[in-house]
Amino acid sequence: MxxxxxxxxxxxxxxxxxxxxxxxxxxxxxxxxxxxxxxxxxxxxxxxxxxxxxxxxxxxxxxxxxxxxxxxxxxxxxxxxxxxxxxxxxxxxxxxLGDMVRVMASDWEWDALKKLHDAVRHGGTVMEVHAETPGYEYWEDFASYAVAVARPTAAVVADALEPWAAGRESLDVLDVACGHGMYGLTLAQRNPQAQVWALDWPNVLPLTEQHAERMGVRERVHRLPGDMFEVPLGGPYDVVLVTNVLHHFSAERAGELLTRLAPAVKPDGKIVLVGFTLDAPPAEDPAPHLFSILMLTWTFEGEVHTVQDYTHMLDRAGFVDGRRYDVPGLAFRVLVADKAQG
Missing domain, CATH: 1.10.10.10 (Winged helix-like DNA-binding domain superfamily/Winged helix DNA-binding domain)
Known part of the structure; x- marks a missing residue:
């Protein structure tokens, strides 16, 4: 011990x-x-x-x-x-970085954390309106103000995909639970052949489009409004991005989402996961454990998962050769995996 x-x-x-x-x-x-x-x-x-x-x-x-x-x-x-x-x-x-207070110190988070003791007893959110509520207004603030943290993480994703993406005649991108859209929009900025399908709630996508306009890629971004577990996905896509959302669910439910997304990935395509991971004892890496507390108060079964959990999810969904990338100065991890052949 x-x-x-x-x-x-x-x-x-x-x-x-x-x-x-x-x-x-x-x-x-x-x-x-x-x-x-x-x-x-x-x-x-x-x-x-x-x-x-x-x-x-x-x-x-x-x-x-x-x-x-x-x-x-x-x-x-x-x-x-x-x-x-x-x-x-x-x-x-x-x-x-100031506007991140509208995300990390929002009234929505504060109100949920006031009921942490109830969430601990209950084993999940006791809020009537929470992170899994369709059309939740918090996601509008997230899409508007979380760019400062998303931008460096999106750069790591684009760097990891760069040699592979640059060699493709077309680059069709599905950005799942896109929010601000920085991940897909950064790929579009770097790859003129890229087209991005932005999937999120209808109240969020206009904000995604505002960022796309500022980044000069609006004409290559397409709306895909709805619930990521239910909306027709279209495709197939060269790359599917699943960023900062799997921690909203149990490992089983997150794996179901990846399995749903797998048929929308081209045979030689890739999937990218972004989020916190549990890699170390709590005292050595506090951030993901503190984030799990927010998920406890704000979702039914969400928490931060381990890299091993994600590897198992990807394997069951038909993805292989996962590579991990760290984000300098941030607690996020990037996982890139290939569609299994055959």
Missing amino acids: STNNKSISRESLLGMMQAYKTTSLLRTGVTMGVFDCLAEGPIDAETVAGRLGSDVRGMRILLNALAAVGLAVEDGGRFALPEHGERLLVSKSPEY
Whole structure:
């Protein structure tokens, strides 16, 4: 039995109890536009309040609290961004990460986590509206704001497929539960012969198309609205992308989806899976285990699966030679497998 030297302390426990306050500060700074104002700093609270239409006292308290947690720098009653703040917190920056609070700190997630104790007792979501509800509005925010995290992962997918994709006369892509569409759209950007079929709920696909327009590939993107377990898939496709969705289901249910998708893949085609995986003890790799908690509160049977689970799913669905790719700086894994011959 392995042991580790990690311990808890009074300070660490109290910090955990107050972590939501730091999240609230970050979310408020982003949604109010405070960090964009501070990019013009050093600036005082009265000026920030005037520009944002806020009460001066309220803004002063907020700015001091932002400085207290390292999200701003205070000097003599004037405030500015911390180091790297202009790169990560200012909306005009190409590396802007602030809008991810609308996904990772959304009211939908907070409301679900308030019922974590009920979900633990029940073994799944107790929410009336949740991640498996058709037309769930959260997915619109996800499609709008999760691009900052999806973009580097989509680049890893495109890099992994590049030699194979570049040699094909056509590249028909099915992007399942596409959301923002970054995975399929990045393939289309890099491969002028690519056509993308974007599968998701009807309320999400207009946002996918907005990203496609910005990326210059709108004319090569086609809607496929509906439930991925039920909608006619069309095809066959050179590559099928299944990204950040299999953790919404049990391993059995996720395997059923892959089996459903398999006939839509060309005999020499590929399937790509993207998501968290369980590869290490919880203390060594916390992110997937924390994400499983969200799935517990938000789905009926969802949780993060192991690479071995995915390998078994792929094998049962008729895919072989799976290769794993890591995403630098993120906890996501990319798995690429070939359609089995014969």
